[in-house]
Amino acid sequence: MTVATIRNLTVRYGNFTALNEFSCEIPEGATGLLGPNGAGKTTLIKTLLGFITAASGNADVMGIDLISGTRQIRQLVGLMPEQDCHIPGLSAVQFVAYAGELAGMPPEQALRRAHEVLEYCGLGEARYRNVETYSTGMKQRIKLAQALVHGPKLLLLDEPTNGLDPQGREDMLDLVKTISHSKGVNVLVSSHLLPDIERVCDRVVVVMKGQLRASGLIKDLKRIEGQPVDIELKEWSQGFISAAVAKGLTHVHSHRTTVRLQGPGTPTETQQIVFQAARESQAQIRGFVLAERTLEEAFLTAIAGDTPPVLNPGVTQ
Amino acid sequence: MSQIESSPSPIADLSYRNYDLGLQNPRMRWWVISKLMIQLAFKRKAVWVCSVFSAWYYIVLAIIMFFVEQMSSASGNDQMSKSFISRLIWKDQFVHGFSYGQLLFMTIALYIGAGAIANDNRANALLVYLSKPVTKLDYVIGKWVGVFIPLFAVSAVPAVLFYLYGIMSFRSYGFFTDDPWLLPKVLLGLTFGSSFLSSLIVGFSSMFNQGRMAGAAYAGLYFLTNFFTQMITISWVMMHRGEGTESPLLPLITNVSYLSVDGLNIAMFKTILGTNGSARLGMPSPIPQIPRPDLWVVLLGVGGLTLLSLFIAWRRVRAVEVIG
Structure with a gap:
């Protein structure tokens, strides 16, 4: 209606x-x-x-x-x-x-x-x-x-x-x-x-x-096209980014300890890759959210x- | 600042519920507008004062007639009442009553009508009206009727009361038989007269964003045209007294002498009653009465100005926001 x-x-x-x-x-x-x-x-x-x-x-x-x-x-x-x-x-x-x-x-x-x-x-x-x-x-x-x-x-x-x-x-x-x-x-x-x-x-x-x-x-x-995710790390880790990129994710940008990554698949698939990269790089993840723009x-x-x-x-x- | 302004009431859903009772058919919305205008009009003391004063001719005439009749019956000699009352032409008394009320009718129209649309323009009220199921036509008709009804009431009540007094007490003097259709004619004349003034003031009001400006413009037109026609009237009287009686200019001057707001109104009233007028209170007067003008002058003047004013009002009514 x-x-x-x-x-x-x-x-x-x-x-x-x-x-x-x-x-x-x-x-x-x-x-x-x-x-x-x-x-x-x-x-x-x-x-x-x-x-x-x-x-x-x-x-x-x-x-x-x-x-x-x-x-x-x-x-x-x-x-x-x-x-x-x-x-x-x-x-x-x-x-x-x-x-x-x-x-x-x-x-x-x-x-x-x-x-x-x-x-x-x-x-x-x-x-x-x-x-x-x-x-x-x-x-x-x-x-x-x-x-x-x-x-x-x-x-x-x-x-x-x-x-x-x-x-x-x-x-x-x-x-x-x-x-x-x-x-x-x-x-x-x-x-x-x-x-x-x-x-x-x-x-x-x-x-x-x-x-x-x-x-x-x-x-x-x-919502941002491609459904990127924002990962908040305990501390900045270049190793985590490198591991994630090696597994096929794209590094969009980083801001302090927050890293935005975008994967080719669904957010769930991206999530699995992110956790694998974190395990390999010994990085500690504090937060994981779907990235979105502000209304502005x-x-x-x-x-x-x-x-x-x-x-x-x-x-x- | 008040307590309320400094700390507004908290907004809380204490009493609100959706309105699910029926709404009336969106026709006749003009009457809602007229009703409010009439209520506001009669709340003004000035309107009541002007109304009473506008009836002064009827009051004075009725008092004179009453005392003449009383004195005649007390003395047992009805010659005095006969000589006075037989000089009166009944329908002309209504013309005089109407003529002498003109200035006050104009004042009442100013009080009621000058702000009718102008104040709404100032307060952006048209956005309120036109966002409801009210059309431009409803709005203009509503405002017009809101001025017309009080004006008609003010002019008709004393005339009707005088008529009732006349028909009850002076039938033997030809009050009824002289013109059995006198009351309908008087009411018709008053209807046209009130309608003319209502249309003019509503038209003026629509052209301004402030009632006082609309009132000043309307009063300006009234007094300027009145001054002009008074000058013409003087020249008519001088021509009539002198050698100019047969002058070919006389009919033209007769017509022109009615070209003012109250002149047109009086001309229209005389035309409907079918009279050229006579001396006031039946007293002999050295100044002759100017006969009524040609019908086309009345039709063109009253009808034309009425339609023009209403057209202006209709054109000017728009749901636009006035800033500043």
């Missing part, structure tokens, strides 16, 4: 092409939309909500056609925009209840739900204050509350940690993670902050210059276009 299927979507602002033949599938769960500033992340979100009309291509969101079912899509989706936004002259609870009514909730349900959601988002007694008096952190929370009030099936979060202090950022990420992993709400988080995405999401879609650069599970994206390295590789996109099984492109 996918929450969104995007097919050859092209969006233009005058002569500037913001999304160029963009295709991808966003599966259920928490997905990060990664890309540098101006990559087209916000444009994609706006297009999925029908704010912007695509020049060509189409998409389904929650199984509803984007062109013919914009209203139905908006009823199933909650948007937390990047910029501060509120309805002037209202307190937080009035604002969130009003957002619920706009989404189609009966007034009394909207009010009850507004209290619940604001409590959940940590606004406590501050919910009776006018939103215009709120701090940046509180404004972020109320944006999330208004997006959540009608119980959306898909939550679109555009830079949810923008302007937050470290503690506020932690709280917001915890909140988003709980919503996506414990409450069954699908989440698409747009951000250029890799640690935020890594913390909250299981999958990523990397966008660059309006095009899909990579898409898939974060752990797959971080994976992201930089993806946007540099060095490797072809990592795709989920069944992804159309």
Whole structure:
């Protein structure tokens, strides 16, 4: 089941092409939309909500056609925009209840739900204050509350940690993670902050210059081709490296007492060769892990276009 | 800073659960927007004060009529009431009531409508509205109705009360028989009048990011056009008094003298009631009444400006973020 299927979507602002033949599938769960500033992340979100009309291509969101079912899509989706936004002259609870009514909730349900959601988002007694008096952190929370009030099936979060202090950022990420992993709400988080995405999401879609650069599970994206292993030795041993190379492994690089080796076979086969080389060279192994890149390295590789996109099984492109 | 800001409440899942009750059909979303605007409008004291003052002509006329009638019946001589009341042309009293309320209707429109869209532009509220199942059309209609209903209520309530007073107490003076369709005509005229002012203010509001700027621009247009038409009116009166009665320019000047916001509104009201107006309170006046303009002036002025304003509002409403 996918929450969104995007097919050859092209969006233009005058002569500037913001999304160029963009295709991808966003599966259920928490997905990060990664890309540098101006990559087209916000444009994609706006297009999925029908704010912007695509020049060509189409998409389904929650199984509803984007062109013919914009209203139905908006009823199933909650948007937390990047910029501060509120309805002037209202307190937080009035604002969130009003957002619920706009989404189609009966007034009394909207009010009850507004209290619940604001409590959940940590606004406590501050919910009776006018939103215009709120701090940046509180404004972020109320944006999330208004997006959540009608119980959306898909939550679109555009830079949810923008302007937050470290503690506020932690709280917001915890909140988003709980919503996506414990409450069954699908989440698409747009951000250029890799640690935020890594913390909250299981999958990523990397966008660059309006095009899909990579898409898939974060752990797959971080995996290095050829499955090299990192061996941590008690102390540096040239003999161990020589023995391993003599047995057919490739020495990729070393950093202090950590040696990265790559074998032609599976990681299990590599492991056996490593232990044989250690026995022969009298080296003491302290650790053995499959080597992986950081998300930052994976992201930089993806946007540099060095490797072809990592795709989920069944992804159309 | 408050306690809450310095140490925000811990985020904990104490009460949250998924909302699984039904959502209503996403039609009629405009009414949710209108409802909030109406509630906020009538919370403003200034709106209530202006509403009361806008009815002053009806109040004064009703008081005069009441005392004239009372004094006549007390003295047993109904000549006084006959001579006063028979001078009144009933439908023209509604024209005067409407005309004298114009400045205050404009002020009420400013209070309610200047920030209707402009404040939403400032607060990026359009992102909230349009991310819900609300279309641009719903939004504009909602804002328009939110201004229209209070304006219509403010102008219609005193007119209807005056009508009820008239029909209960002055039927023998032709209050009903002079024009049996007077009430529907008055309500139709007030509907068009409120709709004209609502459209203008919503159109102006959509062009700005601050309510006060939209209000200033609207008030500027109102007073400038009013000043211009007052000058034209003076020249019309001078021409009418002098040799210019037969001047071929007179019809043109008549039409031009209505080319202001309240001028067009009054012209439209006179056209619907089918009157050229008469002296206020039935008192003889040395200044003649300017007859109503040609129908095309009314249609083009009121209809054109209404449609143009709504089109501007519709075009300007976009879910774009305003930075700064």
